[in-house]
Amino acid sequence: MTPIQLAREYPRVKCVNSHAELLATPFRDGVNALCRPRTLPGDFSEVVAHLGTAGEGIVTLEDDHLLALPVSAAGRAAIAILLEDLRVLREHERAPVLNCIYGYPRDESDAPVVTDVFSFHADRAPIETDTWLCTYHGAPSEGLRNEEARRRVDQPETRAELLRLYGGGDDAGFREFLAENCYDLHYAPLPGAQPFSFGQGNLWRIAVEHPGSPVPPCIHRAPDTRPGDPPRLLLIC
Numbered sequence: 001m002t003p004i005q006l007a008r009e010y011p012r013v014k015c016v017n018s019h020a021e022l023l024a025t026p027f028r029d030g031v032n033a034l035c036r037p038r039t040l041p042g043d044f045s046e047v048v049a050h051l052g053t054a055g056e057g058i059v060t061l062e063d064d065h066l067l068a069l070p071v072s073a074a075g076r077a078a079i080a081i082l083l084e085d086l087r088v089l090r091e092h093e094r095a096p097v098l099n100c101i102y103g104y105p106r107d108e109s110d111a112p113v114v115t116d117v118f119s120f121h122a123d124r125a126p127i128e129t130d131t132w133l134c135t136y137h138g139a140p141s142e143g144l145r146n147e148e149a150r151r152r153v154d155q156p157e158t159r160a161e162l163l164r165l166y167g168g169g170d171d172a173g174f175r176e177f178l179a180e181n182c183y184d185l186h187y188a189p190l191p192g193a194q195p196f197s198f199g200q201g202n203l204w205r206i207a208v209e210h211p212g213s214p215v216p217p218c219i220h221r222a223p224d225t226r227p228g229d230p231p232r233l234l235l236i237c
Contacts, residue, residue, distance in 0.1 A: 001196060001197070002037065002199065003015055003035040003037045003198075003199060003202055004037055006196055007035070010145060010196075011029075011030055011031070012030055012031055012032050012033060012145070012146065012215075012218075013031070013033045013034075013035060013143075014031045014033070014034050014035070015034075015035050015036070015037055016034055016035070016036050017036070018036065019036065019088050019203070021036075022034055022036050022203060022205055023092055023205075027130075027207045027213070027214060027215045028214055028215065030215055031215065032146070032206065032207035032215040032216055032217060032218045033143065033204060033205075033206045033207065033218045034204065034205045034206070035198075035202050035203070035204050035205075036202065036203040036204075037199075037202050038201045038202055038203060039201060040078070040081055040136070040200075040201040041074075041077050041078075041081075042074055042075065042076075042077030042078030042079075042080070042081055043071075043072065043074035043075050043077070043078055044078045044136045044137040044233055045137060045230075046071050046072060046074060046075040046078070047066070047069065047071060047075050047078050047079060047082075047137070047233065048100065048137050048138075048230065048231055048233055050069045050070065050071055050075070051069070051100050051231070053230065053231060054102075055100065055102040055231065056102050056103065057102060057103060057105075058099050058100075058101050058102070058103075058104070059099065059100045059101075059102070060097055060098070060099055061098045061099065061100055063083060063086070066079045066082060066083065066098075067079065067083075078136070081136075082098060082136065082233075082235070085134065085203065085235055086098060086235070089132065089237055094132065094237045095237060096132065096235055096236070096237035097235070097236055097237065098233070098234070098235050099232075099233075099234050099235075099236065100231050100232070100233055101138070101231055101232040101233075101234055102231050103225065104116060104117050104118065104222060104225075106118070107119075111165065111181070111183070112152075112158050112161035112162050112165065112183075113152045113153065113158060113162070113181075113183040113186050114186070115181070115182050115183065115185075115186060117221060117222040118221055118222055118223075118224050119186045119187075119221060120142075120144045120149060120186065120187040120188070120189065120195075120219050120220065120221045121182075121185045121186045121187065121219065121220070121221060122185050122187070122208070122209050122216075122217035122218065122219055122220075123185075123206075123208040123209065123217060124182075124185055124208060124209040124210065124217070125208050125209075125210045126210065126211070127210060127211075128210055128211075128212065128213070129208055129210060130205050130206065130207060130208055131205070131206050131208055131218075131236070131237065132203070132204065132205050132206075132235065132236065132237035133198060133203075133204045133206065133220075133234070133235065133236055133237075134201070134202065134203045134204065134234070134235040135198060135199075135200050135201075135232060135233070135234050136200065136201065136233040136234070136235070137200070137230065137231070137232065137233035138223075138225075138229070138230050138231055138232030138233060138234075139223035139225060139229065139232060140197050140198045140199050140200055140202075140223065141197075141198040141204075141220055141221065141222060141223065141234075142195045142196065142197055142198065142220060142221050142222075142223060143195065143196050143197075143198060143206075143218060143219065143220045144187060144189055144193060144195050144196075144219040144220065144221075145193070145194075145196075145219075146216050146218075146219060148189060148190050148192070148193035148194065149187040149188065149189060149190065149193065149219050150187060150188055150190055151184060151186070151187055151188075152183070152186045152187060152188050153178050153183050153184050153186075155188065162174075162177075162178065162183060185209070187219050198220070203235075206218035206220065
């Protein structure tokens with residue numbers, strides 16, 4: 001399903017036509033995800049090939065590194081798009097980061113709620129802000145409709161396990177414990193839920209949980225990657 005098709009049937013997603021509109025459109029009337037659909041020219045696979053396809057972890061890419069890559073004209077076109085997206089966000093006082101992602105760390109704790117990026121989650125901040133995402137290469141991020149999700153801490157069995165871990169009652173201190181460990185930011189899909197793909201090349205701006213937010217946060221996750229999958233080229237802000 002394309003973002004335009006998704007927006008037609010899911011009112012929390014709205015598509016826009018430019019960077020300027022993406023920056024200026026407020027989150028309201030229940031809309032918590034804005035998308036600029038794009039089919040990008042250029043060869044992002046070539047860029048990733050020159051970065052190396054067998055790395056580890058997350059590598060942050062600087063502008064000078066990209067410009068120094070010995071790529072073809074198609075590779076240069078891809079790099080020009082990367083740099084332009086970074087430039088626009090920087091000019092509007094954002095702090096975008098471009099990463100080549102070979103793999104994310106997994107939450108290997110014994111806690112009742114897994115809190116790594118592969119779990120459906122919302123972002124949170126103490127001030128008004130938002131999250132920007134664009135996958136140029138590799139598996140894209142996924143979203144989950146708010147109406148098809150339930151906080152894991154609201155599942156009775158999980159909440160009982162968390163209370164045992166906390167060692168106290170279901171009180172204000174327990175809620176603070178949940179927030180400090182980000183347990184309350186993670187969601188489980190309801191039966192029959194249909195997650196949606198953010199797609200490659202599309203630039204997304206999604207709502208974050210913060211004081212006074214007029215809309216619920218957008219629930220999303222990183223794609224579940226396997227050994228041998230190609231690296232992700234991801235802008236995040």
